[in-house]
Amino acid sequence: MRTFAAILRELFGLFVDDGALAILTLVVIAIAALLATVLHVDGGIIGAVLVAGSVASLLFSVFRATWKKGS
Protein backbone atom coordinates (compact mmCIF):
# COMPACT_ATOMS: atom_id res chain seq x y z
CA MET A 1 0.00 0.00 0.00
CA ARG A 2 2.85 2.34 0.92
CA THR A 3 4.45 1.63 -2.46
CA PHE A 4 1.27 2.67 -4.29
CA ALA A 5 1.00 5.79 -2.13
CA ALA A 6 4.60 6.61 -3.03
CA ILE A 7 3.86 5.99 -6.72
CA LEU A 8 0.83 8.34 -6.56
CA ARG A 9 2.90 10.98 -4.75
CA GLU A 10 5.61 10.75 -7.38
CA LEU A 11 3.02 10.92 -10.17
CA PHE A 12 1.78 14.21 -8.75
CA GLY A 13 5.42 15.31 -8.56
CA LEU A 14 5.78 14.70 -12.32
CA PHE A 15 3.75 17.82 -12.97
CA VAL A 16 4.23 19.85 -9.83
CA ASP A 17 7.70 20.47 -8.44
CA ASP A 18 7.76 24.21 -7.81
CA GLY A 19 4.20 25.03 -6.73
CA ALA A 20 4.50 28.65 -7.89
CA LEU A 21 5.45 27.58 -11.43
CA ALA A 22 2.48 25.18 -11.62
CA ILE A 23 0.04 27.81 -10.29
CA LEU A 24 1.35 30.53 -12.63
CA THR A 25 1.14 28.19 -15.62
CA LEU A 26 -2.44 27.25 -14.75
CA VAL A 27 -3.34 30.93 -14.30
CA VAL A 28 -1.94 31.72 -17.77
CA ILE A 29 -3.96 28.84 -19.27
CA ALA A 30 -7.09 29.96 -17.39
CA ILE A 31 -6.69 33.52 -18.76
CA ALA A 32 -6.22 32.13 -22.29
CA ALA A 33 -9.30 29.90 -21.86
CA LEU A 34 -11.32 32.86 -20.58
CA LEU A 35 -10.27 34.98 -23.55
CA ALA A 36 -11.19 32.16 -25.94
CA THR A 37 -14.50 30.97 -24.51
CA VAL A 38 -16.06 34.01 -22.82
CA LEU A 39 -14.61 37.04 -24.58
CA HIS A 40 -14.14 35.33 -27.99
CA VAL A 41 -10.85 37.15 -28.53
CA ASP A 42 -8.87 36.59 -31.74
CA GLY A 43 -6.89 33.32 -31.75
CA GLY A 44 -3.63 35.14 -32.46
CA ILE A 45 -3.91 37.08 -29.19
CA ILE A 46 -4.71 33.88 -27.26
CA GLY A 47 -1.64 32.23 -28.78
CA ALA A 48 0.49 35.23 -27.82
CA VAL A 49 -0.86 35.13 -24.24
CA LEU A 50 -0.01 31.43 -23.98
CA VAL A 51 3.52 31.86 -25.36
CA ALA A 52 4.41 35.00 -23.40
CA GLY A 53 2.71 33.73 -20.24
CA SER A 54 4.55 30.39 -20.30
CA VAL A 55 7.94 32.04 -20.83
CA ALA A 56 7.19 34.62 -18.11
CA SER A 57 6.13 31.87 -15.66
CA LEU A 58 9.34 29.98 -16.34
CA LEU A 59 11.50 33.07 -15.88
CA PHE A 60 9.72 34.04 -12.66
CA SER A 61 10.14 30.55 -11.24
CA VAL A 62 13.84 30.35 -12.17
CA PHE A 63 14.68 33.80 -10.77
CA ARG A 64 12.60 33.10 -7.67
CA ALA A 65 14.76 30.01 -7.07
CA THR A 66 17.92 32.11 -7.36
CA TRP A 67 16.54 34.75 -4.96
CA LYS A 68 15.75 31.98 -2.49
CA LYS A 69 19.29 30.61 -2.86
CA GLY A 70 20.69 34.10 -2.35
CA SER A 71 18.66 34.89 0.76
Added chain:
Amino acid sequence: MTTIWATAAPAVSASFLASLVEMVEAFTIVLVVGTVQGWKPALSGSLAALLLLAILIAVLGPALGHIPLHLLQLVIGVLLLLFGLRWLRKAILRAAGLLALHDEASAYAKEDSRLRAAAARDERHRNWIAGLAAFKAVTLEGVEVVFIVIAVGAGRGLVGWATLGAFAAFLLVLAAGLLVRGPLTRVPENALKFVVGIMLSAFGVFWTGEGLSVQWPGNEATIPFLVLLFLVTGLGVAGLLRSRVRSAA
Protein backbone atom coordinates in the same frame (compact mmCIF):
# COMPACT_ATOMS: atom_id res chain seq x y z
CA MET B 1 7.16 9.56 -46.95
CA THR B 2 9.06 12.84 -46.49
CA THR B 3 5.82 14.57 -45.43
CA ILE B 4 4.96 11.84 -42.93
CA TRP B 5 8.47 11.95 -41.50
CA ALA B 6 8.43 15.75 -41.27
CA THR B 7 5.19 15.55 -39.24
CA ALA B 8 6.31 12.61 -37.11
CA ALA B 9 9.93 13.67 -36.48
CA PRO B 10 9.22 16.06 -33.57
CA ALA B 11 7.04 13.43 -31.83
CA VAL B 12 9.56 10.63 -32.44
CA SER B 13 12.56 12.66 -31.26
CA ALA B 14 10.79 14.09 -28.18
CA SER B 15 9.58 10.62 -27.22
CA PHE B 16 13.02 9.06 -27.87
CA LEU B 17 14.99 11.62 -25.83
CA ALA B 18 12.52 11.78 -22.92
CA SER B 19 12.28 7.97 -22.77
CA LEU B 20 16.07 7.72 -22.84
CA VAL B 21 16.32 9.81 -19.65
CA GLU B 22 13.58 7.82 -17.88
CA MET B 23 14.95 4.44 -18.94
CA VAL B 24 18.49 5.26 -17.80
CA GLU B 25 17.07 6.10 -14.35
CA ALA B 26 15.00 2.88 -14.20
CA PHE B 27 17.96 0.85 -15.46
CA THR B 28 20.14 2.14 -12.58
CA ILE B 29 17.68 0.88 -9.94
CA VAL B 30 17.08 -2.48 -11.67
CA LEU B 31 20.86 -2.89 -11.92
CA VAL B 32 21.24 -2.25 -8.17
CA VAL B 33 18.54 -4.81 -7.39
CA GLY B 34 20.12 -7.35 -9.74
CA THR B 35 23.58 -6.82 -8.28
CA VAL B 36 22.59 -6.78 -4.60
CA GLN B 37 19.85 -9.40 -4.50
CA GLY B 38 20.15 -11.30 -7.79
CA TRP B 39 18.43 -11.09 -11.16
CA LYS B 40 15.33 -13.08 -10.20
CA PRO B 41 13.70 -10.33 -8.05
CA ALA B 42 15.07 -7.64 -10.39
CA LEU B 43 13.50 -9.19 -13.46
CA SER B 44 10.26 -10.31 -11.78
CA GLY B 45 9.75 -6.81 -10.30
CA SER B 46 10.45 -5.25 -13.70
CA LEU B 47 8.15 -7.69 -15.53
CA ALA B 48 5.32 -7.07 -13.04
CA ALA B 49 5.72 -3.33 -13.64
CA LEU B 50 5.71 -3.82 -17.42
CA LEU B 51 2.53 -5.88 -17.08
CA LEU B 52 0.90 -3.08 -15.07
CA LEU B 53 1.99 -0.56 -17.71
CA ALA B 54 0.59 -2.79 -20.49
CA ILE B 55 -2.78 -2.91 -18.64
CA LEU B 56 -2.65 0.88 -18.24
CA ILE B 57 -2.05 1.32 -21.98
CA ALA B 58 -4.76 -1.23 -22.84
CA VAL B 59 -7.27 0.68 -20.70
CA LEU B 60 -6.16 4.22 -21.61
CA GLY B 61 -5.59 3.64 -25.32
CA PRO B 62 -9.17 2.89 -26.42
CA ALA B 63 -10.55 5.44 -23.89
CA LEU B 64 -8.59 8.22 -25.61
CA GLY B 65 -10.53 7.59 -28.82
CA HIS B 66 -13.79 8.54 -27.06
CA ILE B 67 -12.57 11.94 -25.83
CA PRO B 68 -13.43 14.89 -28.11
CA LEU B 69 -10.25 15.98 -29.93
CA HIS B 70 -10.20 19.58 -28.65
CA LEU B 71 -10.63 18.44 -25.04
CA LEU B 72 -7.90 15.80 -25.50
CA GLN B 73 -5.54 18.39 -27.00
CA LEU B 74 -6.27 20.83 -24.16
CA VAL B 75 -5.74 18.29 -21.35
CA ILE B 76 -2.59 16.91 -22.98
CA GLY B 77 -1.33 20.44 -23.68
CA VAL B 78 -1.81 21.54 -20.06
CA LEU B 79 -0.11 18.43 -18.68
CA LEU B 80 2.75 18.72 -21.20
CA LEU B 81 3.26 22.37 -20.33
CA LEU B 82 3.40 21.62 -16.59
CA PHE B 83 5.73 18.66 -17.21
CA GLY B 84 7.97 20.43 -19.75
CA LEU B 85 8.37 23.70 -17.86
CA ARG B 86 9.21 21.73 -14.70
CA TRP B 87 12.01 19.86 -16.53
CA LEU B 88 13.26 23.01 -18.22
CA ARG B 89 13.36 24.96 -14.93
CA LYS B 90 15.36 22.20 -13.26
CA ALA B 91 17.74 21.89 -16.25
CA ILE B 92 18.34 25.68 -16.28
CA LEU B 93 19.10 25.72 -12.53
CA ARG B 94 21.43 22.72 -12.95
CA ALA B 95 23.19 24.24 -15.96
CA ALA B 96 23.68 27.46 -13.98
CA GLY B 97 25.24 25.52 -11.11
CA LEU B 98 22.41 26.36 -8.69
CA LEU B 99 21.23 22.76 -8.39
CA ALA B 100 23.40 19.65 -8.18
CA LEU B 101 23.54 17.61 -11.40
CA HIS B 102 21.75 14.26 -11.38
CA ASP B 103 24.45 11.64 -11.01
CA GLU B 104 23.69 8.00 -11.90
CA ALA B 105 26.73 6.78 -9.90
CA SER B 106 25.48 8.46 -6.73
CA ALA B 107 21.89 7.32 -7.44
CA TYR B 108 23.29 3.78 -7.75
CA ALA B 109 25.24 4.08 -4.47
CA LYS B 110 22.24 5.54 -2.62
CA GLU B 111 19.85 2.82 -3.80
CA ASP B 112 22.50 0.17 -3.10
CA SER B 113 22.88 1.21 0.56
CA ARG B 114 19.10 1.71 0.96
CA LEU B 115 18.41 -1.78 -0.38
CA ARG B 116 21.14 -3.43 1.69
CA ALA B 117 19.85 -1.73 4.87
CA ALA B 118 16.25 -2.76 4.10
CA ALA B 119 17.33 -6.34 3.38
CA ALA B 120 19.34 -6.49 6.61
CA ARG B 121 16.34 -5.26 8.63
CA ASP B 122 14.06 -7.92 7.18
CA GLU B 123 16.10 -10.99 6.24
CA ARG B 124 13.08 -13.16 5.43
CA HIS B 125 11.63 -10.81 2.84
CA ARG B 126 14.81 -9.74 1.07
CA ASN B 127 13.66 -10.92 -2.35
CA TRP B 128 10.27 -9.28 -1.90
CA ILE B 129 11.86 -5.93 -0.90
CA ALA B 130 14.26 -6.09 -3.85
CA GLY B 131 11.52 -7.01 -6.30
CA LEU B 132 9.37 -4.17 -4.98
CA ALA B 133 12.21 -1.69 -5.52
CA ALA B 134 12.55 -2.79 -9.17
CA PHE B 135 8.75 -2.74 -9.58
CA LYS B 136 8.48 0.79 -8.19
CA ALA B 137 11.32 2.15 -10.33
CA VAL B 138 10.08 0.61 -13.59
CA THR B 139 6.46 1.62 -12.84
CA LEU B 140 7.33 5.24 -12.05
CA GLU B 141 9.69 5.79 -14.95
CA GLY B 142 7.45 3.69 -17.21
CA VAL B 143 4.37 5.79 -16.40
CA GLU B 144 6.37 8.85 -17.41
CA VAL B 145 7.28 7.16 -20.70
CA VAL B 146 3.63 6.17 -21.32
CA PHE B 147 2.51 9.73 -20.56
CA ILE B 148 5.13 11.24 -22.88
CA VAL B 149 4.29 8.82 -25.72
CA ILE B 150 0.57 9.55 -25.41
CA ALA B 151 1.11 13.28 -24.91
CA VAL B 152 3.37 13.88 -27.90
CA GLY B 153 1.49 11.46 -30.15
CA ALA B 154 -2.22 11.51 -29.36
CA GLY B 155 -3.03 15.04 -30.54
CA ARG B 156 -2.31 14.15 -34.19
CA GLY B 157 -2.64 10.37 -34.26
CA LEU B 158 1.12 9.83 -33.95
CA VAL B 159 1.09 7.45 -30.96
CA GLY B 160 2.59 4.67 -33.12
CA TRP B 161 5.49 6.92 -34.15
CA ALA B 162 6.04 8.13 -30.59
CA THR B 163 6.05 4.49 -29.39
CA LEU B 164 8.73 3.79 -31.99
CA GLY B 165 10.88 6.55 -30.44
CA ALA B 166 10.38 5.12 -26.93
CA PHE B 167 11.16 1.59 -28.12
CA ALA B 168 14.37 2.79 -29.79
CA ALA B 169 15.38 4.38 -26.47
CA PHE B 170 14.63 1.11 -24.66
CA LEU B 171 16.82 -0.86 -27.09
CA LEU B 172 19.63 1.70 -26.81
CA VAL B 173 19.60 1.66 -22.97
CA LEU B 174 19.44 -2.15 -22.93
CA ALA B 175 22.36 -2.44 -25.38
CA ALA B 176 24.43 0.18 -23.54
CA GLY B 177 23.63 -1.50 -20.21
CA LEU B 178 24.71 -4.92 -21.47
CA LEU B 179 27.90 -3.38 -22.83
CA VAL B 180 28.81 -1.28 -19.79
CA ARG B 181 27.43 -3.63 -17.10
CA GLY B 182 27.21 -0.69 -14.72
CA PRO B 183 25.29 2.55 -14.20
CA LEU B 184 25.17 4.64 -17.38
CA THR B 185 27.06 7.59 -15.92
CA ARG B 186 28.22 9.00 -19.24
CA VAL B 187 24.75 9.84 -20.52
CA PRO B 188 24.59 13.66 -20.56
CA GLU B 189 21.39 13.63 -18.56
CA ASN B 190 21.06 17.35 -17.89
CA ALA B 191 21.65 18.26 -21.54
CA LEU B 192 18.98 15.70 -22.50
CA LYS B 193 16.58 17.09 -19.89
CA PHE B 194 17.25 20.58 -21.21
CA VAL B 195 16.36 19.52 -24.76
CA VAL B 196 13.34 17.48 -23.67
CA GLY B 197 12.09 20.28 -21.40
CA ILE B 198 12.27 22.66 -24.36
CA MET B 199 10.47 20.25 -26.72
CA LEU B 200 7.72 19.32 -24.26
CA SER B 201 7.13 22.98 -23.32
CA ALA B 202 6.83 23.84 -27.02
CA PHE B 203 4.42 20.92 -27.59
CA GLY B 204 2.52 21.97 -24.46
CA VAL B 205 1.97 25.54 -25.65
CA PHE B 206 1.01 24.28 -29.12
CA TRP B 207 -1.53 21.66 -27.95
CA THR B 208 -3.03 23.96 -25.31
CA GLY B 209 -3.55 26.54 -28.06
CA GLU B 210 -5.04 23.91 -30.38
CA GLY B 211 -7.36 22.84 -27.56
CA LEU B 212 -8.52 26.47 -27.28
CA SER B 213 -9.04 26.64 -31.07
CA VAL B 214 -6.02 28.87 -31.73
CA GLN B 215 -5.11 28.87 -35.43
CA TRP B 216 -1.31 28.81 -35.24
CA PRO B 217 0.39 30.36 -38.27
CA GLY B 218 1.48 27.44 -40.47
CA ASN B 219 -0.11 24.91 -38.04
CA GLU B 220 2.64 22.44 -36.95
CA ALA B 221 5.28 24.71 -38.50
CA THR B 222 4.85 26.83 -35.35
CA ILE B 223 6.41 24.11 -33.18
CA PRO B 224 10.03 24.71 -34.35
CA PHE B 225 9.59 28.43 -33.59
CA LEU B 226 8.29 27.63 -30.11
CA VAL B 227 11.25 25.26 -29.64
CA LEU B 228 13.62 28.04 -30.72
CA LEU B 229 11.98 30.51 -28.32
CA PHE B 230 12.31 28.18 -25.31
CA LEU B 231 15.85 27.26 -26.40
CA VAL B 232 17.00 30.89 -26.57
CA THR B 233 15.23 31.69 -23.28
CA GLY B 234 16.67 28.65 -21.52
CA LEU B 235 20.23 29.10 -22.76
CA GLY B 236 20.11 32.85 -22.15
CA VAL B 237 18.90 32.55 -18.56
CA ALA B 238 21.26 29.65 -17.76
CA GLY B 239 24.22 31.66 -19.16
CA LEU B 240 23.22 34.79 -17.23
CA LEU B 241 22.83 32.90 -13.95
CA ARG B 242 26.05 30.94 -14.48
CA SER B 243 28.05 34.16 -14.94
CA ARG B 244 26.39 35.61 -11.81
CA VAL B 245 27.25 32.48 -9.79
CA ARG B 246 30.86 32.64 -11.04
CA SER B 247 31.28 36.31 -10.24
CA ALA B 248 29.77 35.77 -6.77
CA ALA B 249 32.17 32.88 -6.05
